[in-house]
Amino acid sequence: MTMTETMTTTTPNGLPVSVLDLVGMRAGESAGSAIARSVDLAQHVEALGYTRFWLAEHHSIQGLACSATPVLIGHVAGATSTIRVGSGGVMLPNHAPLVVAEQFGTLEALYPGRIDLGLGRAPGGDFATMRALRRDLHQAGDDFPTLLEELRTYLGPPHPGQAVKAIPGQGSNVPITLLGSSGFSAQLAATLGLPFAFAAHFAPEYLHAAARLYRERFRPSNVLRKPYLMVAVQIIAADTDAEARRLFTTPQQRFLRLIRNQPVELLPPVDSMDHLWHDSERAAVQSKLGAAIVGSTATVKAGVEKIVSETAADELIVVTDTYEPADRLRSYERLAAVANGLTVVA
Numbered sequence: 001m002t003m004t005e006t007m008t009t010t011t012p013n014g015l016p017v018s019v020l021d022l023v024g025m026r027a028g029e030s031a032g033s034a035i036a037r038s039v040d041l042a043q044h045v046e047a048l049g050y051t052r053f054w055l056a057e058h059h060s061i062q063g064l065a066c067s068a069t070p071v072l073i074g075h076v077a078g079a080t081s082t083i084r085v086g087s088g089g090v091m092l093p094n095h096a097p098l099v100v101a102e103q104f105g106t107l108e109a110l111y112p113g114r115i116d117l118g119l120g121r122a123p124g125g126d127f128a129t130m131r132a133l134r135r136d137l138h139q140a141g142d143d144f145p146t147l148l149e150e151l152r153t154y155l156g157p158p159h160p161g162q163a164v165k166a167i168p169g170q171g172s173n174v175p176i177t178l179l180g181s182s183g184f185s186a187q188l189a190a191t192l193g194l195p196f197a198f199a200a201h202f203a204p205e206y207l208h209a210a211a212r213l214y215r216e217r218f219r220p221s222n223v224l225r226k227p228y229l230m231v232a233v234q235i236i237a238a239d240t241d242a243e244a245r246r247l248f249t250t251p252q253q254r255f256l257r258l259i260r261n262q263p264v265e266l267l268p269p270v271d272s273m274d275h276l277w278h279d280s281e282r283a284a285v286q287s288k289l290g291a292a293i294v295g296s297t298a299t300v301k302a303g304v305e306k307i308v309s310e311t312a313a314d315e316l317i318v319v320t321d322t323y324e325p326a327d328r329l330r331s332y333e334r335l336a337a338v339a340n341g342l343t344v345v346a
Helices: 003-008 031-048 069-079 097-110 127-134 141-155 183-192 204-217 241-259 279-288 297-311 325-340
Strands: 017-021 052-055 084-091 115-120 176-180 196-199 229-238 293-296 315-319
Touching: 017 031, 017 325, 031 052, 031 069, 031 325, 052 069, 052 115, 069 084, 069 097, 084 176, 097 115, 097 141, 115 141, 141 176, 141 183, 176 183, 183 196, 183 204, 196 204, 204 229, 204 279, 204 297, 229 241, 229 297, 229 325, 241 279, 241 293, 241 297, 293 297, 297 315, 297 325, 315 325
Parallel strands: 017 052, 017 315, 052 084, 084 115, 115 176, 176 196, 196 229, 229 293, 229 315
Antiparallel strands: none
């Protein structure tokens, strides 16, 4: 399967929707329990026709069990059969490109045609964690294009005289998507003719500018003939707007604790956030979650139509964190019904 075919495989007349999972943990919960919940979610959305299930990379953040992303990808892929599984994303400056190529080349060998490699250039943790991950390396975000080119060399066909090869990995052509929350990766993806995924689930203020930049500067390549834009967005769908807003206080509390440098375990929803945050904290959380679509099925449908219309998104990759797993499953069920009912112009 070529990249172009991979990126456009959808149900007829529907908007492709996918999942981005951070493997959130409850307070006192084991990592194994949280991972089992993610596997259950992947199996559930696979049955609903979701396109892909991506796992994030975060390090040294109490409450998230997604540090060993390739290991999780293999585990989820082994527990599913059709849904694409990948990274959302591997933070390339943290890793030697050869190691990433070997890991994903191995995953592709195990699960042919089902593995995605989403790449970001952020560290996925604080400076101390970054140093612990990278040891003596002195790479920074500015090195991302060079690291990307090295990685693509290991995943593509071998070159004459190439001294080091990724085995497995060489010639696997694992599909690469660039992730970003600003214009840097949007422009790089456009220049290289690669798919681009924008992180509107935590950086909504740059969404429209990055989407426009990507489409305006896109150059066709042997990977893609035309732009392919994915938008990552927080969505919670429930029976009513009020119930969805109450469930939404769980991710609101996570972001509040994040800006306070506190553990970010999943917390039960509350009736009101007013007693939990100060005005400045409320403004900070609301700015991070400004693109979130929260409400009844009808409200979510209107929100999805709006973001797709404004950005010309080809696919949504959705973050849904609720305290009760059943609420998350039902939200993804409602979203699947909404997405399947939308008409998408090729």
